[in-house]
Amino acid sequence: MRDNLETIVPKDKETIVPKDKNTMQSFIDLCRHRRSVRRYTAQPVEQEKIDYLLRCALMAPSGKRLNPWEFVVVRDIATIRAMAPCKEYGAGMLETAMAAIVVAVDTRKSATALFDGAIAAEHMLLAAEEQGLGACWCHIEGRDEAESMIKQLTGVPDDLTVICVITLGYKDEERKPYDFDKLLYDKVHYEKF
Numbered sequence: 517m518r519d520n521l522e523t524i525v526p527k528d529k530e531t532i533v534p535k536d537k538n539t540m541q542s543f544i545d546l547c548r549h550r551r552s553v554r555r556y557t558a559q560p561v562e563q564e565k566i567d568y569l570l571r572c573a574l575m576a577p578s579g580k581r582l583n584p585w586e587f588v589v590v591r592d593i594a595t596i597r598a599m600a601p602c603k604e605y606g607a608g609m610l611e612t613a614m615a616a617i618v619v620a621v622d623t624r625k626s627a628t629a630l631f632d633g634a635i636a637a638e639h640m641l642l643a644a645e646e647q648g649l650g651a652c653w654c655h656i657e658g659r660d661e662a663e664s665m666i667k668q669l670t671g672v673p674d675d676l677t678v679i680c681v682i683t684l685g686y687k688d689e690e691r692k693p694y695d696f697d698k699l700l701y702d703k704v705h706y707e708k709f
């Protein structure tokens with residue numbers, strides 16, 4: 517397994533594609549550096565960066581191209597802070613986030629709606645890292661109390677399902693990138709489990 521991967525991921529190389537200001541980091545580096553960032557500085561997030569993330573989300577694949585997702589961009593800090601108590605654990609990033617994007621889906625529109633929403637959310641997490649922002653997935657789906665609070669604060673209609681809130685901001689914490697040597701290669705099976 518390792519031998520196979522080393523043909524595409526040289527062990528001794530920091531990056532596969534040299535990174536500089538004018539070179540987009542390789543996708544594998546983007547994946548490596550994307551970590552959940554839960555603390556943000558007070559620097560506002562530019563609207564252009566939010567637009568960039570939304571474009572990336574709107575290009576996400578969806579089952580039968582039914583596009584069952586809806587996105588609510590929240591820039592009002594008071595609203596973002598009001599979302600923070602939506603659940604007892606795991607929503608602390610809403611206490612410092614400078615922007616948030618609520619990802620909701622219509623499960624009546626598509627049998628794959630939850631997957632579609634999750635993929636769109638992941639596009640945004642990766643795009644945020646590429647744009648130099650920190651981001652985190654705050655899970656809402658299946659948490660009834662949290663979901664009704666988010667709906668009440670953002671006007672998401674009752675018949676939609678809120679999957680998550682993606683919190684955004686400039687990083688106020690350092691997260692180590694993933695180490696190629698420590699990836700869970702034993703999760704990969706060839707031909708048979």
Ligand SMILES: Cc1cc2nc3c(=O)[nH]c(=O)nc-3n(C[C@H](O)[C@H](O)[C@H](O)COP(=O)(O)O)c2cc1C
Nearest residue numbers: 550551552553554605606607652653654655656691
């Ligand atoms: C489906 C899903 C739900 C998550 N829910 C939360 C959450 O509610 N609160 C939180 O702080 N992090 C949440 N996370 C972030 C994970 O904790 C994080 O991705 C995981 O610990 C791996 O760390 P990394 O993102 O830095 O690689 C969620 C991530 C996913 C994919």
